[in-house]
Amino acid sequence: MNTSLIELPIATADGNFLARYSEKGLAGLDFPKNGRASSRPVATKQIPLQTLRWHRTATEALKAILAGREPKALPPLDWAGTTEFQQAVWRTMLAIPLGKTKSYGEVAKAIGNPKAVRAVGGACGANPVPVLVPCHRILAANKKIGGFSGGLDWKRDLLTREGIVCE
DNA sequence: CTCCGCCTACCAA
DNA sequence: TTGGTAGGCGGAG
Numbered sequence: 436m437n438t439s440l441i442e443l444p445i446a447t448a449d450g451n452f453l454a455r456y457s458e459k460g461l462a463g464l465d466f467p468k469n470g471r472a473s474s475r476p477v478a479t480k481q482i483p484l485q486t487l488r489w490h491r492t493a494t495e496a497l498k499a500i501l502a503g504r505e506p507k508a509l510p511p512l513d514w515a516g517t518t519e520f521q522q523a524v525w526r527t528m529l530a531i532p533l534g535k536t537k538s539y540g541e542v543a544k545a546i547g548n549p550k551a552v553r554a555v556g557g558a559c560g561a562n563p564v565p566v567l568v569p570c571h572r573i574l575a576a577n578k579k580i581g582g583f584s585g586g587l588d589w590k591r592d593l594l595t596r597e598g599i600v601c602e
Numbered sequence: 603c604t605c606c607g608c609c610t611a612c613c614a615a
Numbered sequence: 616t617t618g619g620t621a622g623g624c625g626g627a628g
Contacts, residue, residue: 520625539609543624554625556608561626575609582608590608 441486445494447501452566454493456486460511461493463563466585496567503596505533509567517561520551524558525568534597536572539581560584566593578602 440462445452450467489510496506509529514522523546531537537545539559543552559570565585571593575581579602583590594601 518626543609548624550622551624553607553609553623557606557625559608570608573608576611580608584608587608 441482443482443486443490445490445497447498449501452497454490456489457513457515458483459513459515461489461509461564461567462513462515464493464497464565464567466565466589493567500533500566500569500593501596503533503598506567512564512568514563517563520546520548520554521558521561524555525562525570528559528562528569528572531569531572533569534599536574536578536594536599536601538574538576540576542573556582565589572597572599574601 440455440457443454443456445454445464447467452467453465454461455463455465492508492510496509499506514525524542527537527542527545539555540549540552543549543555546555548554555573559573560582562568562570562584565571571583571590573581580587580590
């Protein structure tokens with residue numbers, strides 16, 4: 436069983452993101468690292484054509500969102516190893532259009548488990564593909580910013596780019 | 603089973 | 616308003 440992931444950088448005006456692909460699709464996305472450690476180089480020729488296609492799609496999607504535009508398409512996402520609950524939360528987030536938000540409570544209600552509010556927060560924090568799976572569009576009750584594992588600065592920044600104003 | 607967390611509603615100042 | 620807190624739930628160990 437091949438579980439090795441291919442890591443490819445996505446250069447943006449905001450830094451170098453790092454995308455990870457499995458044979459099933461995009462499995463992870465990291466915000467630019469603080470250190471200037473460039474990712475390990477990968478010879479283009481040994482990367483499956485399919486992966487390159489996904490990478491092109493992911494790159495366009497990421498740049499679109501960073502520019503405040505709804506992405507045309509997303510690459511397939513590989514959520515292997517994650518739970519049904521988490522996937523339900525992430526699917527709900529994917530349904531939130533750019534520029535709109537939902538509270539943790541609303542998401543909990545949406546997945547049919549209104550009391551699992553805090554658990555929803557946990558799923559957001561476990562989101563392996565931030566930005567593309569818009570966990571930043573989930574705010575706390577009363578439009579408070581809430582938390583963000585990728586750093587609150589990023590959350591505020593992303594929301595601002597989408598024209599969202601919160602508390 | 604225990605502990606913790608991107609939450610909330612509620613209650614006391 | 617602000618601050619502290621108990622309740623509830625999924626995930627990790």
